[in-house]
Amino acid sequence: MSCRVEDLLEFLLTRRSIRQFKPDPVPDDLILKVLDLARYAPSAGNRQPWVFVVVKDPEVRGKLASLRSGAAPLARAPVGIVVACDRSTSQLSYQVDCACVTMYIMLAAHALGLGTVWIQALANTEEIQKLVGLPENYVPVAIVALGYPAEKPQPRPRKPLEEIVYLNRFGVRMISS
Numbered sequence: 001m002s003c004r005v006e007d008l009l010e011f012l013l014t015r016r017s018i019r020q021f022k023p024d025p026v027p028d029d030l031i032l033k034v035l036d037l038a039r040y041a042p043s044a045g046n047r048q049p050w051v052f053v054v055v056k057d058p059e060v061r062g063k064l065a066s067l068r069s070g071a072a073p074l075a076r077a078p079v080g081i082v083v084a085c086d087r088s089t090s091q092l093s094y095q096v097d098c099a100c101v102t103m104y105i106m107l108a109a110h111a112l113g114l115g116t117v118w119i120q121a122l123a124n125t126e127e128i129q130k131l132v133g134l135p136e137n138y139v140p141v142a143i144v145a146l147g148y149p150a151e152k153p154q155p156r157p158r159k160p161l162e163e164i165v166y167l168n169r170f171g172v173r174m175i176s177s
């Protein structure tokens with residue numbers, strides 16, 4: 001497969017957080033394809049400390065969705081993916097590794113026509129561990145709500161580049177405004 005650079009850039013720019021989903025189930029082979037691709041995310045020492053718990057059970061998804069108001073999209077998505085990392089194998093960087101693989105999940109899903117939103121898991125780690133049976137050393141870092149998009153949100157605003165880029169030293173602007 002060959003892609004034009006413009007198509008690849010367009011792909012990055014068109015990912016949005018999706019919080020409204022069609023009720024259609026996502027076939028298992030598509031869920032597994034997303035996770036198969038996500039395995040190629042980078043991780044410290046290539047330790048790949050992550051595991052994925054695919055939550056289709058509406059009761060468990062509902063309980064995850066009611067942990068905090070920001071988790072509500074999980075009640076509307078047919079699938080939630082709890083991304084958890086083994087902190088004992090990657091003590092320094094398990095959260096970063098987990099963030100990388102979560103982003104890969106979201107990009108792979110976008111490439112396959114699925115919508116996602118990252119649901120914060122760090123505020124409720126123990127409840128999430130209990131709900132999906134994770135051992136104590138597997139820390140949930142994110143839950144991805146996954147399904148077919150039922151909305152087309154406008155892009156959220158981004159800070160201007162000149163405000164966030166410095167040259168050699170913090171405070172020295174690389175781009176003059």
Ligand SMILES: Cc1cc2nc3c(=O)[nH]c(=O)nc-3n(C[C@H](O)[C@H](O)[C@H](O)COP(=O)(O)O)c2cc1C
Pocket residue numbers: 015016017018019070071073117118119120156
């Ligand atoms: C670490 C992290 C936690 C987030 N937590 C939530 C959340 O709990 N609920 C939610 O609806 N969106 C959540 N989001 C999605 C952000 O709100 C979203 O990425 C941001 O507003 C930019 O919008 P975009 O993804 O459409 O570009 C989270 C994103 C990140 C990276």
